[in-house]
Amino acid sequence: MSGVVRFGVSLDSDLLQNFDKHIKVKKYTNRSEAIRDLIREELIKQEWQENKEVTGAIVLVYNHHKRELANWLIDVQHHYFNCILSSQHIHLDEDNCLEIIAVYGIAERIKELYEKLKAKKGVKHTSFTEATTGKKVD
Ligand code: NI
Secondary structure (H helix, E strand, C coil), X not given: CCCCCCCCCCCCHHHHHHHHXXXXXCCCCCHHHHHHHHHHHHHHHHHHHXXXXXXXXXXXXXXXXXXXXXXXXXXXXXXXXXXXXXXXXXXXXXXXXXXXXXXXXXXXXXXXXXXXXXXXXXXXXEEEEEECCCCCCC
């Protein structure tokens, strides 16, 4: 188990002032917590760039009446079954479906899945949250 380490950081006073404004807007109670989050975000970005084992969530909104599209979405998810943990389907209203797909696997394969879903005609919205398995950001 690792302990807490204190270290000093030198930076331009204007930059620090801007950072303090930023952390106030983000509701951080102190600089340390804000810096910890920035470091974690960078490490997560790195995990994705280095094609490591990662996790995340893909969100889709699509037209319920386009049955071919719905079938295609199911086929694609079966094809990528080994990097999909689960998916949740919500009938938003008479016309629209919301789907949340939890993913886990090698970054490149997950990005490939996301790009495929995003580019599909009839999908009204896609968003993607790159998360971490947590192993590198303790
Ligand atoms: Ni639906």
